[in-house]
Amino acid sequence: MKKLALLLSTSVIAALSHAPQAAAQTEIAWWHAMDAQLGEKLEEIAAGFNESQSEFKIVPSYKGTYAETLTTAIAAFRANEQPAIVQVFEVGTGTMMAAKGAVYPVYQLMADHGEPWDPSGFLAPVTGYYSDTDGNILSMPFNSSTPIMYYNKDVFEKAGLDRETPPKTWAELETMSRQIVESGAAQCGLSSAWITWIQTENLSAIHDQPFGTLENGFGGLGTEFTFNGPVQVRHWDNLKKWSDEGLFQYGGPGGGADSAPKFYAQECAIFMNSSAGRAGVIANAKEFEVGFAPLPYYDDEIAEPKNSIIGGATLWTLNGKDPEVYKGVAQFYTYLSQPEIQAAWHQFTGYLPITNAAYELGQEQGYYAENPGSDIAIEQITRGTPTANSKGVRFGNLTQARNVVDEEFEAMLAGTKTAQEALDAAVERGNVILRDFEAANAQ
């Protein structure tokens, strides 16, 4: 009985893992969450590396959404079937950093294999987000983004606004949205993807408001959420008010699947989304001209808005593979850091140029001059001096906490809670999640 079970399970595992294997090459599995055009571009990068040498072969596989990819990788790790490289979104950073035994930190990997590694070459906000408390980068930056504002220039003109002047502050955005709706130029003013990331986390960073204690969680697992402060409450209050008036339309939890179509269909004139949504926006905005702008801010709360924070993902190297595999991983990361590769990826996708060299290369190529608005994201994320509140956020189980924030936002929109009540409840429920994480990961 036992033997049969063993036989069955081993043969299943064997069938799953030992697909065609090239004899001489070392295969390196890379699990990622990039679909459609982004996925194709990613495979191009892998193919480029595979052609550049003959010793290693990177095998990318698409594993679903970011959350699914992370979960699959964790499950695989528990079954000792993990890939060497996995792409994890910024929300999973806290989870990955706490998993010390599972992760092969990139700075160590590069040093162990004698590959060049210069952390100062990366953009400061990127390094800051993915470094441990000693300043060592733990994962290989790959696709980083930050939210920006997209607007429909044609609708602006139809509403009697200047097509080249997007709203700079939230007050302006409110006035303009009202004019757009009242003039009938569009049904609504604003729609936004990622309510938690854009309208809560980034809002806090831009206005220099703490999202949590201990430097937004960078200081340790004992952190607590504090995003129920006056600025966040004021903003949620406004969103509720605008939603009731029809100036703002909610596009759903998480990435807000319905918000992009509202913008593409010219129902909403303004759309806030990741800078990586740029390719999608350009592809879908066939019948109108799109403008790009930084996120608005409350000018009576802060005179000089702070930098926005990072989204997107990095590549984490997982432990438990042959040394030969890690040699290949290190070489691949070196390949990936080249300005040409970085610049091509950045320009195609709308993700940030991750290294300074890639940004400079883009400037030399004249890319930003030719594509107005393509440098909004990088300017917004590098403006000013980052503070403890605008460096980023680092919380364990942030995926779960973000769900909670979405739920409380929905409760507010439905009118069952005020903004203050909803944010208080989100903080309280979020803190339970943080304590769970602390309890499970206390070393």
Place this chain on the structure above:
Amino acid sequence: MQAKRTIFPNKILPYMLLVPQLAVTLIFFIWPALQAVKSSFELADSWGFQTTFVWFENYRRLFVDPNYFASVGKTAIFAFSVTALSMSLSLILAVAVNRVLRTNRLYTTLLVWPYAVAPVVVGILWWFMFNPTIGIASYLLRAAGVDWNHRMDGNDAMILVIIAASWKQISYNFLFFVAGLQSVPQSLIEAAAIDGAGPFKRFWTIVFPLLSPTTFFLLIVNMNYAMFDTFGIIDATTQGGPAQATNTLVYKVYTDGFLGQNIGSSSAQSVVLMIVVIALTAIQFRYVERRVQY
């Protein structure tokens, strides 16, 4: 008539023949179930490095969590509505088809089609029709003065998943009702007709009571379906939202365990669900199968 009995002298053979089935059951059902029971008593980090035995802590926290009871309530509303809606509609359809003499084959085939559609596809289908931005149904509703938005309104979201889940289950119920109706003796109905009973009277006093075994069977099956088999529909339409308005127990197991990596709590929840399934099955076997007589 005496049946000829074949006797196998080999004592091990029967067990050998059972081994494959037993192996599948043990590996794919019993073993994971035991794993769930085990991890429901543990607090573990996502990667499985540290596991602490915490006795009933996961259960204790579950039963003081107002969100869990909210989810129990939502599940009850959902399961009851889906069962009532899909069973009553399919009974009406079955009776209607039973009265059609010529083309009932065609109607039967057409009505059974939705059963072949995968739950996720059902979800996408209804999500698409009722999408607040691009959906045809929400467009028509808006024209009729209804502000349909299942993204914001919890009741709209609940109605949407109920409709989608019921639509899929109608075919299944319909088949059983049609079969049940065909086994109602024609002579009884004719006798009642001669006594002057109209079609409604005949249905309520003769056909409906005679259908009771089918109805009870379907009741249990539908409850089970609504509670445990509608994950795909919910995931494709509302993802449990807005504000947990459609977060049924099964969906909560998924969000807490799969997305939230809270394996302990998620396992505790699935153990509770396991007990519910066992109870429902026991009721079906002991109570329904024996007592429903006419």
